[in-house]
Amino acid sequence: xxxxxxxxxxxxxxxxxxxxxxxxxxxxxxxxxxxxxxxxxxxxxxxxxxxxxxxxxxxxxxxxxxxxxxxxxxxxxxxxxxxxxxxxxxxxxxxxxxxxxxxxxxxxxxxxxx
Amino acid sequence: xxxxxxxxxxxxxxxxxxxxxxxxxxxxxxxxxxxxxxxxxxxxxxxxxxxxxxxxxxxxxxxxxxxxxxxxxxxxxxxxxxxxxxxxxxxxxxxxxxxxxxxxxxxxxxxxxxxx
Numbered sequence: 001x002x003x004x005x006x007x008x009x010x011x012x013x014x015x016x017x018x019x020x021x022x023x024x025x026x027x028x029x030x031x032x033x034x035x036x037x038x039x040x041x042x043x044x045x046x047x048x049x050x051x052x053x054x055x056x057x058x059x060x061x062x063x064x065x066x067x068x069x070x071x072x073x074x075x076x077x078x079x080x081x082x083x084x085x086x087x088x089x090x091x092x093x094x095x096x097x098x099x100x101x102x103x104x105x106x107x108x109x110x111x112x113x114x
Numbered sequence: 115x116x117x118x119x120x121x122x123x124x125x126x127x128x129x130x131x132x133x134x135x136x137x138x139x140x141x142x143x144x145x146x147x148x149x150x151x152x153x154x155x156x157x158x159x160x161x162x163x164x165x166x167x168x169x170x171x172x173x174x175x176x177x178x179x180x181x182x183x184x185x186x187x188x189x190x191x192x193x194x195x196x197x198x199x200x201x202x203x204x205x206x207x208x209x210x211x212x213x214x215x216x217x218x219x220x221x222x223x224x225x226x227x228x229x230x
Contacts, residue, residue, distance in 0.1 A: 033218075042118075042205050042220030043159070055215045091159070100147045100209050100216035105159040 002026065004106035006092050012112045013082045021077045021109045025094030033103060034067055034077050035091040043091055048099060049075060055099075082113045116141040116210045120221035127196050128229050135191045135224045137206030143167070147209040147216060148182065148189045153223070154202040162204075165189065196228045 005024045013019050025032050031050055035043035036059075045059040051072040060067070064083075069075040079086055089110050093103035117140040127133050139148065150162040163173065165182050173180045177194045193200055203223040209216040 035220075040222075042207075042222050045217055045219070048215055048217065050215070056213055056217055058213070058217075089157070093159070098216065102149065102161040102164050103159075103218075104161070105151075107156070107158045 004092055004094055004104050006090075006106040006109050008109060009107060010110050010112075012114065014114055015084060016081050018078065018080045019082055019111065021079075021090050021111070023075045023077070023092030023094075023106060025073065025075070025092070026096075026104055027073075029094035029096050029104070030072075031095040031097065031099050031101070031103075032069060032075050033093045033095075033099075034075070035093065036061075037089045037091055037108070039088075046077070046090075050099070079111075082111075084113050087111055087113045116143070116146075116208050116219045118206050118208050118219050118221035120204075120206055120224050122224045123222070124225040124227065126227045126229065129198060130195050132192060132194050133196050133226065135193075135204050135206075135226065137189045137191065137221060139187050139189065139206070139208045141208060141210045143210040145211065149207040149209070149218070150180065150189075150191050151205045151207065151220075152202045153205060159205065162191075193226075196226075198228050198230050201226060201228045 034046040037043045047057040049069045064080045066078045089108040091108045093105045095101040119138045146167045148165045151159040207220045209218045
């Protein structure tokens with residue numbers, strides 16, 4: 001069975017460019033999380049969806065970050081006007097039910113902003 | 115606010131040694147969930163265990179065991195007879211209630227290196 005997939009796996013952007021990162025969760029999973037992982041650090045929560053509803057976006061670092069999951073499956077994390085400090089691995093995770101269950105992680109998208 | 119501390123940044127052992135990874139947490143919630151995840155060099159986090167705050171029974175799964183002690187706010191992870199394949203970064207995480215959802219907080223991770 002397919003796990004969580006993310007694309008692209010690697011993205012290089014020039015400072016000021018907009019980027020869009022895609023997450024395909026496991027089919028039927030209700031909950032979806034986005035995390036940012038800096039080098040040598042643990043994942044930092046960005047935002048959480050239950051189906052298509054974005055229930056928590058308290059971790060988004062600025063209004064340049066925007067996430068959506070319009071049909072309750074695929075999700076996109078968009079970063080506008082990228083800055084060097086946005087360079088990190090962006091992880092997506094899904095779980096079959098509520099947000100307190102085990103999460104299945106994707107391989108991540110490594111974003112490098114030059 | 116919730117916090118997870120993994121004080122050990124890196125642990126290096128020789129194969130077959132036992133090793134314990136420490137995790138200390140802080141939360142004001144009475145209901146919360148604790149997790150351990152493994153991140154091998156490939157990068158994808160893999161779920162190992164989930165524990166709720168009302169279940170303090172220790173758990174053993176093969177060479178892995180977990181010791182949950184609410185009195186000391188700790189949830190430690192022991193690998194018995196370590197193997198080279200255990201080399202990875204291990205993360206402890208706490209999910210507490212926040213504005214209608216359980217939101218996880220991860221520790222900084224402990225890098226385990228098992229030498230042959």
